Amino acid sequence: MIKSFFKQSFFVLRIAIAWGLAVMLVVSIYSSLPLIGRFDLPAILFTFATMGLVVTGAFSHLHRVSLIAGRTDADALSNRQKRLVEIPLEAGEAFDLLDAAIRELPGIEQVQSARDSLQVKAKVARPRTYGEHPLRRWNPLLWFGLPRNQLQATVTPGEHSGRVTLICEPENPAWSDWFLVDDGTNYENAEAIVRAITRRIGELRRGERASAAQTATQKELTEAKLHLLHAQVEPHFLYNTLASAQLLTRSDPARAETMLGHLIQYLRRSLPNAGDEMSTLGAELERALAYLEILKIRMGERLDVQVDVPESLRATPLPAMMLQTLVENAIKHGLEPRTGGGTVWIRARSDDDEVAVTVADNGEGFNTKTSGTGIGLKNVRERLRLRYDGAANLSVIANFPAGVAATITVPANAPQRSASHG
Template identity: 80%
Template sequence: MFKRLFFLLRITIAWGLAVMLVVGLYSSLPLIGRLEFPAVLFTFFTMGLVIAGAFSHLHRVRLVAGRVDNETLDNRQKRIIEIPLEAGEAFDVVEAAVRELPGVGDVRAARDSLQVRAKIARPHLYGEPPLRRWNPLLWFAPDHNLLQATVTPAGDSGRVTLICEPESPAWSDWFLVDDGTNFENAEAIARAITRRIGDRRRREQASAAQTATEKELTEARLHLLHAQVEPHFLYNTLASAQLLTRSDPARAEAMLGHLIQYLRRSLPSAEDDMSTLGIELERALAYLEILKIRMGDRLAVQVDVPQALLATPLPAMMLQTLVENAIKHGLEPRTGGGTVWLRARRDDDGKVAVTVADDGEGFNTQTSGTGIGLKNVRERLRLRYAGEASLAVIANFPSGVAATITVPPQLPTRGDRHD
């Protein structure tokens, strides 16, 4: 109540002094200055419109803001808004919010200085005022409100200073009211910024959830392929061992021994995605020994892996995939078979390069396959090493293909990976 009375008293005194000045000047005029009736009528009429307009302003401010205090009654509004974005991104959010305001025009944005200025048409809240020409509160009222937003960098965030005011000098506040329009503009900007930040956060969360889902689907697809490959190989091996038990029991026994070694190294991979180069090499050699029994002299194997590199972490079944590719697409299509080389070296950057090479058909379009196996290898390397590992597939000389996996000597910690 006190704030309302103070506001009414302030604007009444200001207009009262202005009216007294006008009446004093009128009274000093010769002849017509003696007529008191026009002066009295002017005084009552002007002061009545001023007080009525002041009450209208009070009621509209309460309607818009829900309260009446010095902040809501003021024609000039200031807001400090913290935006949890880098200053440039915060500026983009503020500029977009300003351009959304109804009646906005003449928007001037300076990205280098992080400032936005605009004019906003002052609305006719109750239609075109019927007494506009005679209403003293509208004599000097501007047609536009001004808006200025300045973004101040504050570390990883931006602080917005927002000023909404009439397009008139500050002294006019003693005689004019804005009917809460600048309070509405300031609140609208704050709401628009909050909404845009909320939309941005929801998009980021949705993107993160989609990435996590895609990662889970990729891993599930890899596990499914793994589960499909092993039974196929197991079936073929057991079928071959069954035939050999009749014609060559010794070779059948050797094949089953290699199969046991292969399964011993394969079964733990269902629970642990990571293995070591030594374990994967044992699995690959057991697989190749089984194939040597089936292919006979058509398959030769050469291994050159230093003992010091056997402890290198390596994703399970990855070396096996390259070996299977070399056999299926390189050597099996050739009548005379060929050789598979397994090599490992430490490069100049300290990483370990593991190569599976063959002297088979090479990049033959009829035997190159679909590329799903190599695609899965690359995807697993990306998920596991976050760009620190790679797969290179090149032509071998004089024939065949060489596939090289390059991995760090130690597995990155979970905090360093993009899980």
């Protein structure tokens, strides 16, 4: 409290001394004038009136700054205010935000905005803080100087942010601060711009959080749909397999038992993964081979399977049921429509920290009658996009001399994003 009192007293004393010296100079010039210089009363009245108005004006400035800033230290009382603001945006975006915040300032005029140099300059009309006071024109603190403020703001680019240097000051030279006060208007301007920047950053962050929440919700819904799709065992496949096993129990019990064994193996590999997004190439290969073994019993010599997957790659993480989708496509749209059947190749290769898994056939190839709806491949691409954020892909090309080759390429060791949220 005592420290604040001394600061306030020093401020008033500084203004009074500056004006006192100026008044003494004026009075001395007046006294040196012939004839009228002999009359002391005008000089005395001028001195007391001027100093009275100066002191009351200084106290008025103190009171208003105290109301606005809640303190009366040297920084708050100063006519010239400087702020350093760190904006967590790229320099160009930070400049756009700063420019918009400045243009919102009441009384703003003559805005000069240079985006290339990341600089904004403007003039600000100084409000009539106390309205039209009857003694306003006689107030010495308003006798000279322009009744207007100005500001300059510069953005300094950082690595991931823009640093704003903001200066708010009177449109008068620095020496005028010994005689004039701004009634806290530049403090108000500086704080108003900082508040506007903070508010806009808050709006951006809220928008980003809302967008992220919406995206997360959409991803959860998409993942849920994909889980349902790949967790459901093909009803027709089950029906046909059981029907075939039933027929074989009468004519060839041994083959029927083999078929049911492969079906059990297929289901064992399928059902536990219904709630697990990630599997391994080895586990998915066993599931696919169990599926193909069942079909080999049904299709006989019409189906041949060739597998070339190195043991070292079988631990590669792979989304569940993805390989199965490619194998089912090769059978349904490639080999089953052909009277003579054909071959399914499954191979895997590693190159440049990536693993490529290919399922190829020598069936019908790209044919409007056998191409299906494309939902299976579309789901594979969508799951790769959600799981690997663009670091994985699916390519489907024509196989030579006939058929189709579908290749999934995934990072060999890159961490995959979790499919669950929360």
